[in-house]
Amino acid sequence: MSNINLSPESAKDWHVVGLIVQGNPEKFAAIRTALLAIEHTEIPTFDEKFGKMVVVMQSHDQHILLDNMESVKDIDGVINVSLVYHEQDEQKK
Structure with missing residues (x-):
């Protein structure tokens, strides 16, 4: 992962994705x-009983973002990861 810590205001491009992550409810706390x-990752809502959560990830680099998304699949207890939203914001400078 890159050591560059950019904000949406300072990056040329900014990518935001929304994921639905389903995991084993018994491993929910560890998954969360x-x-x-993971840098620039938030969980705005979740249902621990059913092991489901909405995850928002952001990055200035689409390749870093893809690597972060792919790494979610490797978390112990994760059953499924679904991409439900992607936005690219190009800054006008």
Whole structure:
């Protein structure tokens, strides 16, 4: 992962994706902790009983974002990851 820490205001491009992540409810806390350890990742809502969560990831680089999204599949207890939204914001400078 890149050591560049850019904000949406300072980046040339900014990508935002929305994911639905389904995981084993028994491993839900560990999945949530692992997701929140990924830079520019948020979990705006979740249902622990059913092991489902909405995850928002952001990055200035689409390749970093793709790597982060792919890494979610490798988290112990994750069953399925579905991309439901993508937006690219190009800054006018």
